[in-house]
Amino acid sequence: MRESANNFEKLHEEMEFPYLQEEEVEGQTRKGKVHQILEPAFERDLSSKAFDILLMLLVVLNVLAVILESVESIGIAYSGFFQMFSLFSVVFFSVEYIARLWTCTENKKFEKPVSGRLRYALTPLVLIDLIVLVPFYLPLFFQMDLRILRILRLLRIFTLFKLTRYSSSLNLIGTVVRQKKEELVVTFAVTMILLVFASGFIYFLENEKQPDAFSSIPAAMWWGVATMTTVGYGDIYPVTAIGKLFGGFVAILGLGTFSLPAGIIAYGFIEEIQKKRSRPIACPHCEKEMVIPIDRRGP
Numbered sequence: 001m002r003e004s005a006n007n008f009e010k011l012h013e014e015m016e017f018p019y020l021q022e023e024e025v026e027g028q029t030r031k032g033k034v035h036q037i038l039e040p041a042f043e044r045d046l047s048s049k050a051f052d053i054l055l056m057l058l059v060v061l062n063v064l065a066v067i068l069e070s071v072e073s074i075g076i077a078y079s080g081f082f083q084m085f086s087l088f089s090v091v092f093f094s095v096e097y098i099a100r101l102w103t104c105t106e107n108k109k110f111e112k113p114v115s116g117r118l119r120y121a122l123t124p125l126v127l128i129d130l131i132v133l134v135p136f137y138l139p140l141f142f143q144m145d146l147r148i149l150r151i152l153r154l155l156r157i158f159t160l161f162k163l164t165r166y167s168s169s170l171n172l173i174g175t176v177v178r179q180k181k182e183e184l185v186v187t188f189a190v191t192m193i194l195l196v197f198a199s200g201f202i203y204f205l206e207n208e209k210q211p212d213a214f215s216s217i218p219a220a221m222w223w224g225v226a227t228m229t230t231v232g233y234g235d236i237y238p239v240t241a242i243g244k245l246f247g248g249f250v251a252i253l254g255l256g257t258f259s260l261p262a263g264i265i266a267y268g269f270i271e272e273i274q275k276k277r278s279r280p281i282a283c284p285h286c287e288k289e290m291v292i293p294i295d296r297r298g299p
Helices: 002-016 018-038 046-069 072-077 079-106 115-121 124-141 146-165 168-179 181-206 217-228 241-276
Strands: 278-282 289-293
Touching: 018 046, 018 079, 046 072, 046 079, 046 146, 072 079, 079 115, 079 124, 115 124, 124 146, 146 168, 168 181, 168 241, 181 217, 181 241, 217 241
Parallel strands: none
Antiparallel strands: 278 289
16 A cells, blocks of 8 residues: 555656656766767667777777878878878867766766766776877967977877777786786896896996997896897897806796796686686585586587
């Protein structure tokens, strides 16, 4: 009876104020719909999927334009086209940036109108959106040298990072790096220690014979990087017997050192893939949660 009465009161309110109800729902739906379009699409959301494809295509075309514009003959011949395409991209990305700031309050993490939008604007992907737009708007307010403008235009390459919103593979890389950041930092610290050790030692071994090539420890670090990564450019190398022996030792040591980050990231990938292919179940004896792999091979 009480539930029927509540339903009757709700129906009475909707009949009494139909236009007000419709406006509120319509306003919420409009903002929510824009937010839904801007976010990565679900399988059945055709409008959001179409926007995702358009945005990814525009990102790829912008990077391609930066590459082709760097070729002097193409840049001069099609300068007008590149300028028009750049203007179109600025307008599109600006509208997208403003729309994201407007609709971000639909997310519970950023639901507060002011502080929520500020926190959202400081998230990595939104900062990338801003970095992409800055080179276009700075010359409108500040007079800049042509060389600086060229450098700023190269920031359009950062549009590639916009693809991480819509690629699960790229998101997986970010997840793995975040989870393995401590191991990667330790590996980087060990690599830097070995680099300083190798550069300092080779400096004392080769400085007397090659004062120009190994003039200082910082200059010897170039040899250290080339040797530890086994690149071996050949522009600087030891000539003494003890220097060659030490160089071989550093090259072998570098193989193991620089393979550590690759191993850590590869193991992180395996862990993440196993998590996606596993599901939690309750133990029938102790009722504790266990994770078992899902057999996707079928019967």
